[in-house]
Amino acid sequence: MATNARAEGHRMERREALAAHYRAVRALSLAIAAPLADSDATIQPMPDASPAKWHLAHTTWFFETFVLRDHLPGYRAHDESYAFLFNSYYEGEGDRHPRARRGMITRPSLDEVRAWRAAVDEALLAEIDHLPADLITLGLNHEQQHQELMLMDLTATFFENPLRPAVWKAETAAPAAMPAPLGWRDGREGLVEIGHEGGGFAFDNEGPRHKVWLHRHQLADRPVTNAEWQAFMAHGGYADPLLWLSDGWAWVQAEKVEAPLYWVKSEGGWQRFALDGLRPVNPVEPVCHISYYEADAYARWVGARLPTEAEWEAAAEELDPAAGNQLDAAGAVRPLPSDGSVQLFGDVWEWTGSAYLPYPGFRPAEGAVGEYNGKFMISQMVLRGGCCATPRGHVRPSYRNFFYPHQRWMYSGLRLARDA
């Protein structure tokens, strides 16, 4: 009996921890949206980016559908029409509103979406002891991904406004000393294992754990900075076809790219837009908002290359993934200058030279949530390490983010690697 009581005690503790985590994650999404007017939260600046209201609604749809509808007998949807509007890409869940038209949804209002969130939270928290903890955990990790997307998409939204408004005022950073010249560290060599295994949450695309052979190589001890990027620009990096992959050169020419996204040329030099408004480019911060093509061209220019995801993970495995500059509270996030640590986690997602492919033995999760990751394993590249907009606690050494090579509205930067 005593053993049963102890087991029951542990179960209750885990449930209470899950409920507390649920409340905290859901509150952070609302805090990110707190400064927004209904109109700010409704417009869509480009097909890749979604309105903040849509993110608040879609994450709620995920809990209402996969947790409450599927596992709470007798649960009735808050509004039957919302599933059509706020399903993202789940074919198994039927027809949905086209992604590129999300900015046309003026109703439900932002307040109505907030009311829906409150109703779903109340229903879920009341029954949390009887609902599947693994699906709730998946929903929370999903919502954390959308918190980062909200910050990315709000940056794209407010950049459309010629007044370049600041959503959050931030202190003007004291000019930091120039970081030390780039240093190199030996990477692990030989047979290593990568991928998630064992306890704790991970997305299905992070496993199975498997063996990889690493050749002798070195990794840079910090990401590339804005000052270094400006040297690439001054050298004519964006105008030299020999530095670019064929697809990348076509992209540079078609899009007339001459700087990272959100950089604006002014009389006093380059400025960059972020959620704290338009400010001079800080030379010591890691370069941010660059595409895979740009990262690859820069690496070629300096005679280096991008790390593979296995090289990156082998270097990150011993480090604390909750350390570094990551998202703790709603606000104008930005990458910070190197403090001398290797900075593998936080600040900027680091492009790798690895295509986003299934690991040996990969099987998507059963059921509708099996559409979460696997079907996107085509034409995208892997990024590692999280960024300043990634909720702290969300990433792991095995965490795989992925984007198309031309995309750069996420907080993407690069770390160099080289063969040794």
Ligand SMILES: [Fe+2]
């Ligand atoms: Fe989603």
